[in-house]
Amino acid sequence: MVLKFGEDLDPLLKNVFTATSHGDQLYLYTLASIESGRTVTAAGSDGGEIFTADLTTDTGYASAFCAAPDGSVYYCETYDQPDENGSSANVYRFHVLDSTGNAKRIFTIDELKEASNGNVISMRFGGDGNLYLLVQTYNLGYPYTTIYVTDTEGNLKGKFSGEKEQLVITEMLVTSEAQRAVCINADSDYVIVNLDLEKQLMTEEFRLTQEDSMAEDIVCGTGEYDLYYIREKTVYGYNAADGSETAIVSVDSDDVEPIVTFVDSGKRALCTTYDQETGKTGVSIFEKG
Helix, strand or coil: CCCEEEEEECHHHCCCEEEEEECCEEEEEEEEEECCEEEEEEECCCCCEEEEEECCCCCCEEEEEEECCCCCEEEEEEEECCCCCCCCCEEEEEEEECCCCCEEEEECCHHHHHHCCCEEEEEEECCCCCEEEEEEEEECCEEEEEEEEECCCCCEEEEECCCCCCCEEEEEEECCCCEEEEEECCCCCEEEEEEECCCCEEEEEEEECCCCCCCCEEECECCCCCEEEEECCEEEEEECCCCEEEEEEECCCCCCEEEEEEEECCCEEEEEEECCCCCCEEEEEEECC
């Protein structure tokens, strides 16, 4: 364990945390509730705070956020606005902060009007410089997950629903190295796909059958392995070529309950932590070796 910060965050927000890496720089972000809304705190590879900034919203709340390659922060403001029939509908606006936490601009994504009965679950920048959004909507009470891809101005570049491939999207694995997703097929196998913008298709890279997979949770990450997952409080890296797995780091801790959110360079696991005795949350890094 080499880094802690944000130890007095609201326990209800222990899962609202993200991390990413661009080049040699690792960025850690965590949210906290305050009386006027939410704040975001960013820390760098050395554990030092980069900035703390208010996620300003006019009528809604900051529902998802991510870091761009230049260190700026993009976040989604979600708010309720009645539609033409008077029914409740979600509307989304996207705010941009520069690398020091100052507000730069706001934009909208026209195509998200069709997701007015859903939510933006997560956001990430890919190595192609595009913004990837994991969006969940509902139809007759059933959830449907779609990945929208836009440029930095909110112009749609692609959309992946899994309908053409007969797959159900469950997770988005988008990093500075690859743009992929985890899907489930009709046999309940995990299918790892590449998000091919040129073909507008999700192309299969490999799959894990129910018999093969012992993963309790799949985690986004960078490095030499094709997939990262958790089993019995240990982070594993999976090699698709020969089906082997390598134990990277144990996140077992007597003091806190860790939840892995990102694996950096295949060598360290970034976790949110929750202390059941004190009710405090924080962020810790568990390093290999």
